[in-house]
Amino acid sequence: MKRITRSTSLLIILSAGSWAYAHTTSLKIDKKAATPGETITLTGKGIGSGSEIKIIMQGVARDYPLGEAQGDEHGQFEKQVTLSGDVQPGTYTVIASSGNKKATARLVIEAAVAQETDPQKDETTKGGSEHRAEQSGHGEGEMAGMEHARAEPMEIQRSRSVVETIAMWSIVLVSSLLGIGLLIRERGK
């Protein structure tokens, strides 16, 4: 009786284990951190057998679609993605999903580092933008223009709901009325 119980338990554990393994989803990225414009390789499994897998990079302020991949019969896939040049630095969650299955991985996007110059080492005593222009292949004027554009504010799509707009105007109006009302009351005394 004991043997039967043990064998059955072992069978259940093994079956559950192999079922869990077969249904495990995972997503891996070859890098923990990348810069905008860099190429990363994603490998996943168990997400969608033979079906199309959607991949997005979810950030706190904005999401970036990374395209689709085709899973094999085990739901495995590998895809190389070149990140857009305008991706904002920060921590992102890359999500690969198909139907009700999905897997996630974390990716840190770092700001592109401009080549630092040391005027003392640089015999030609070129300015920063001149030197970086040579490094990047851009013209000097173009590079300086790109750098100076960084001094300008970002273009942000601001959206306000009706409730928010009402709340904001209420703060302004109520404060004005309270202020003026109190002043009139005090002056009248």
Add this chain to the structure above:
Amino acid sequence: MELRKRFAVREGMEYEIPGVADRLPYFLGSITLLGIIVQILTGIYLAQFYNSDPASAHQSVLYIITRVPLGDFIRSIHRWCADLILITVTLHLLWVFWRGSYRKPREFTWWAGVLMLGMIFLLYFTGTVLPYDQAGHEAMAHYIAGARGAGFFGAIFTPEFTPSVEIISRLYALHISILPVLLFALLGVHLYLIRFLDIHTHPGEEEGGSTFLKHFRRMLAHGFLFLAVVGLLSLVWPTDLGHPAVEGVEVTKPPFFFLWIYALENWFGTKALVFGPPLIYLLFFLPPLLDRKQSTLPRDRKGILAFGFAIILLLLVLATYAWFAPAQQHLM
């Protein structure tokens, strides 16, 4: 009525104060205080969403602007209020200077005020770093250059002081805890001294004529109007955010109140960061020591007034020059 009794309003607030205290310039200090309260309230809200990790700081500010309910508005209020506080606190200081109210026995009231002015400027500066956009990053790079230039005295402010915390996180700690605590401690001293040394009057101005309760109501009225102005500015011109920081690039200029330092840097390099601000700041402590005349009337204090306004004019000229001068690289 019952609440008035329970909070001892009559005993605590209905004491006599000079009638001149109900004139508008006397509210500049209290408007500043109410502005600071607005900063605390809006700051608490923003702190729920801001992440001081360098990899996430800029993104979390973008998140506040684009996804947090009222986030853009609250952040704009925080920024506009900071700008207006710098204006009201500077005008308050100039008014006190003009009136000669720093004279004996009010020297410590003045010095506590000057220390608070320093705290407010540091709060503003640390606040500009936190979005970690290009301007914030460059401001931080200048802060680090200044700290390194100060040698032993600046060591604690450099990234090398500890590898365990990023410098932006330490500046954030300064912004939300250390500086506000110091500010409120000094504010306590400032208000205590004002209460017990009374408001300074010139000969011929009546000692009584108003009560603090009356003054307090007007103070609240001005505070509400200040909030309305800040709210309106935030609605019409929401605060911008710069591009994410890129190392090795120096293209921005500091906000207007720091432009005079930028001008000094144009001429003297990063050494100006070490000597410029402390030297100018120390000058603010001098009036009670230099001005020892009996009379506090402006006509009897022409020398000290000329000296003070020459300093202010110098700062304005430097700031104007820096405003129009092309952006320069100081740290490369």
